[in-house]
Amino acid sequence: MRDLLRLPKAHLHVHLESTVRWETLREIGAANGIEVPAHLDGGYAFGGFADFFVQNDLVRTCLRTADDFRRIAREYCEDEAAQGTRYAEVSFTAAAHGERVGDLEMPLAAVIEGLEAGRAEFGVECRLILDHSRRRSVERAWRTLDLARAHEEVVAIGLAGDEAHSGEPFVDVFAAARDAGIHVVHHAGEAEGPASIRQALGDGRTERLGHGIRVLDDPALVEEVRERGVPLEVCPSSNVALGFAASFADHPLPRLREAGLLVTVNTDIPILIGTPLATEYALVRDTFGYDDATLAELARNGVDASFAQDDLKARLHTEITDWLAHP
Numbered sequence: 001m002r003d004l005l006r007l008p009k010a011h012l013h014v015h016l017e018s019t020v021r022w023e024t025l026r027e028i029g030a031a032n033g034i035e036v037p038a039h040l041d042g043g044y045a046f047g048g049f050a051d052f053f054v055q056n057d058l059v060r061t062c063l064r065t066a067d068d069f070r071r072i073a074r075e076y077c078e079d080e081a082a083q084g085t086r087y088a089e090v091s092f093t094a095a096a097h098g099e100r101v102g103d104l105e106m107p108l109a110a111v112i113e114g115l116e117a118g119r120a121e122f123g124v125e126c127r128l129i130l131d132h133s134r135r136r137s138v139e140r141a142w143r144t145l146d147l148a149r150a151h152e153e154v155v156a157i158g159l160a161g162d163e164a165h166s167g168e169p170f171v172d173v174f175a176a177a178r179d180a181g182i183h184v185v186h187h188a189g190e191a192e193g194p195a196s197i198r199q200a201l202g203d204g205r206t207e208r209l210g211h212g213i214r215v216l217d218d219p220a221l222v223e224e225v226r227e228r229g230v231p232l233e234v235c236p237s238s239n240v241a242l243g244f245a246a247s248f249a250d251h252p253l254p255r256l257r258e259a260g261l262l263v264t265v266n267t268d269i270p271i272l273i274g275t276p277l278a279t280e281y282a283l284v285r286d287t288f289g290y291d292d293a294t295l296a297e298l299a300r301n302g303v304d305a306s307f308a309q310d311d312l313k314a315r316l317h318t319e320i321t322d323w324l325a326h327p
Contacts, residue, residue, distance in 0.1 A: 002292050002327055004084065004278045004285070008319040010302035011080060011088040011277055013210055013233035013266035015131075015160075016111065017059045019079065019090075020072045020271060028071070029062040036062070046241050046273050055272055064101060069110035070117070077118020077126060083277040086316055087308050089155060090115075091129045095144040096136070104143065105150075112153045125312060128154045129185055132170070133161035141173045148182050155307040156183035158206065163192035171203040178205050183307050185233075186210060190244055194218040201230065208233055208305060213244065213252050215261070222259050231262040231305030237275040237283065238268035248287050264302040296324045 022036070029036040036058065063069060080088055092111055098104035108130075115126040130148050132141045148154040157177055159167050167186060174184045188200035190211035197215055200206040201224075212232040215221050225232075236251045245251040256263050265284055270276050275283070285295055303316045 001285070002323060004281045004295070005082070007084050007278070007281065007295060007299055007323050008086045008316050009084050009277055009281070009299050010264075010306045010308070010316065011083075011085045011090075011266060012208070012231075012264055012302055012306055013235055013268055014088065014090055014277075015269060016072065016076060016090050016092045017056055018269035018272055019076050020059055021075060021079075022271070024072065024075060025059065025062055028068050029058075032062060032064045032068075034058075034062050048241065048243055052242065052269065052272060060097070060100060063097065063107070066106055066110040066113075069097075069107050070114035073111040073114025073126075074118040074121070077115060077122045077124045079276065080126075081118075081122035081124045085124055085277055086319065087125045087303070087306060087312060089127050089129050089306060091131045091158075091160065093132070093160075094128075094130050094147050095132065095140050098143075098147075099140070104147070108147055108151060108154075112151060115153070125308070127307065129156040129158060130154055131158055131160040131187075134159050134163065134165035134167065134170075135161055138169050138173065141170050145173055145177055145180075145182070148177065149180055154182070156185045156207075158185040158187070158210065159200075159204070160187045160210070163188060163190060163196045167196075167199050167204045171205075174205045175203075183207055188212060189214040190239070194221045197221060197225075201225075201228075206230075211235060211239070211244075213239060213256065216252055216255055216259065222261070226260045229262060231264055231301065232256060233266050233305075234263050235266045235268035235280075237273050237280055241269075241273045248283055251287075253284065254288050262301055262305060263298065264305050265298050266302075292324060296320050 026036040094108040097107035130144045132144045184205045185208045186200040186206040187210035189197040193214045208231045210233050239245045
């Protein structure tokens, strides 16, 4: 078996707020007068949605200064480089942070600076996806689009959060995004079923499906997604941790592949569940018995599904070929 840390990867579905090292969060929190619970230091037993919301609230509370945002972005690049990630599209809730700190531009500008520093130091090329909670206002979604238009480092915007809330109120925002040449990527088909996927693919204008695992609930939808070549950003460990799959062995990833769908492997919330990207690939390999050629295929899918420039995609394909050629 080849070293999965050396497999060149694209990482397409990961939330910056859920990558912050616990030690970093503790230090930033202390500097800003916020106590980070001691049990988070060095790892803990993730308890599902309750812990997910607590951690997100804690991160939001701790991150206050431009230096805070720059630091977590640079450290994100360092951690991804250690996993063999060559290219990433990391999600960031920029408008929400900007409103919270009273400066709409600052958090995004600082994150971009941190990613650029990380690229120079660690060689990981990163672009941003600005996400917007389905539970929040359409006005904030428009502000998210304004931020995306102002920064070429942002490749896409999209909806995240509770899929029980329809994407319909936001359709004009995403039509405007596509008209402006900005990609659109929504979370859909994780907690909710085919209806959420159909809305995302239809007037939601999505180009990939964040998660999308419940496409299997509707054979006609499987055929449509396959024929359109819509990539799925599959995050098995996150799905298990949040209760959308009973266990890793029960995860639908193999059935998605068998259905001819374009599956990519991602982490979603790696710091919460203790599963960085190379570990996610190892779990996929060990659980489903995939050989190195199949893992290389999954890595290629990530490259092809990305919004990276063509020359970078070609280079990553060459690197994956080299990995497969040298045990």
